Amino acid sequence: MTSHVETNADDNQGSKRLFITLSVMLATIIQVLDTTIANVALPHMRGTMGATQDQISWVLTSYIVASAIAMPLTGFVAARIGRKRLFLYSVLGFTFASVLCGAAQSLEQIILFRILQGIFGASLVPLSQSVLLDTYPTEQHGSAMAMWGMGVMVGPILGPSLGGWLTEYYNWRWVFYINVPFGIMAWMGIAAYVKETAIDTTRRFDMFGFALLGLSIGSLQMFLDRGESLNWFSSLEVIIEASLAVLAFYMFAVHMFTHKAPFLEPMMFKDRNYVVGLLFGFMIGIILLATMALLPPFLQNYMGYPVLDVGLLLTPRGFGTMTGMMIVGRVARKIDLRYLVATGLVLMIISLWQMTKFSVDITRWEIIWTGIVQGLGLGLVFVPLSTLSFSTLAPRYRNEATALYSLVRNIGSSIGISVVTTYLSHRVQINHAVYAEHINNFNPALQDAVQKGAYDLSTTAGLVSLNNVVTNQAAIFGYLQDFRLMMYVCIFTLPLLILLRRPGASK
Known part of the structure; x- marks a missing residue:
């Protein structure tokens, strides 16, 4: 009788882990997919928005920079409001921002909505990895990371193919609308199966440290994204961005190792x-x-x-x-x-x-x-x-x-x-x-x-x-x-x- 009860408990635990894995993988896939899926649709967006090649590139730049700056916030926010709550807010915000991107009528609108998409999507990949590491016992971490890695690695690889197919047979707007059903399924699975973590209200937010790190990351991403089109160090803008990235990172590193409660x-x-x-x-x-x-x-x-x-x-x-x-x-x-x-x-x-x-x-x-x-x-x-x-x-x-x-x-x-x-x-x-x-x-x-x-x-x-x-x-x-x-x-x-x-x- 005891053996039968233990078997049922193991089956229930296995089923729960499966649903958690599927839910967080969906959240991971929609985020990493958006790093490459929009690339193919840029020429079509350019025609719709009446933008130049340099202007339309901001559709990619805004998402990458916003995501990079917001990603380091994941640990602090998860500690203050709970990991599950942050996960749910992030999936919901990312899905809603995807709808706004698909419905955008001007270049300014789509850049603003892509920034929102990057901010909400920044925590999805690290949270999904953290959830799986806590869900599976240590001896099964290899298998858990294998499942998580499929979403992280396959997303960027399949993004251009899927983006090209959607743009060719439907419309560039479906590059963003495709996130909606998967976002809803991910939200439902996380809400139903993922456990909430303990909230730490004692931890203080290191605003100065975050500002330095955000300035460094944002400047670096702008330097890398704009450098080629502006002929790198022959441009004053690129020189300023590179200098800010190096100086801000140096100040952040010194601050992190000397401050009592640093950002990282x-x-x-x-x-x-x-x-x-x-x-x-x-x-x-x-x-x-x-x-x-x-x-x-x-x-x-x-x-x-x-x-x-x-x-x-x-x-x-x-x-x-x-x-x-x-x-x-x-x-x-x-x-x-x-x-x-x-x-x-x-x-x-x-x-x-x-x-x-x-x-x-x-x-x-x-x-x-x-x-x-x-x-x-x-x-x-x-x-x-x-x-x-x-x-x-x-x-x-x-x-x-x-x-x-x-x-x-x-x-x-x-x-x-x-x-x-x-x-x-x-x-x-x-x-x-x-x-x-x-x-x-x-x-x-x-x-x-x-x-x-x-x-x-x-x-x-x-x-x-x-x-x-x-x-x-x-x-x-x-x-x-x-x-x-x-x-x-x-x-x-x-x-x-x-x-x-x-x-x-x-x-």
């Missing part, structure tokens, strides 16, 4: 696994979205694939990621997690090395295969890394630590995108100059092409046509050099594994 608890940084996990997360953030920022324009502009085909070619990368996470969920308790991270990094290095050999003659299968291998590697890295990062950290720091962990990964993504974009532009110019040196009357290949009538160098049209070919080849090689840069980032990340401890190796 400095004791978190005594945990070696957590600090190394932050560094790792930063590097993975660079690789995750930087590669995704390069592939769509490469396939569209130089391989000649239409938008929908590009989405289909990149989708298997998401399946590779999910496969990697499912493998981790099965073997996390049996294998040293550091071996899984090492295996994942090696797979990513192999896939990026294969991408450095791309040419206009590659087949669809080669594109799909490299994407699957890279996705599998990301899946094997992301989940064990999340588990290792929090394996030795005291539970009382989880709300604050998960917010900072997500913030650092997002900053890594922003820096990665800016770096690969700038590096691509720089390499294209250098490659064009190098190739142009070989365009002369002594080049037998050019002479042969002229004799066959491919180019008429006596006319302006012929010279323009030849220059277009040189520019095209310079750009293709620039993309390959960018893939090689990402490969080096992976290689330089490998030694960080030495610094990670196994769970249970230290208190």
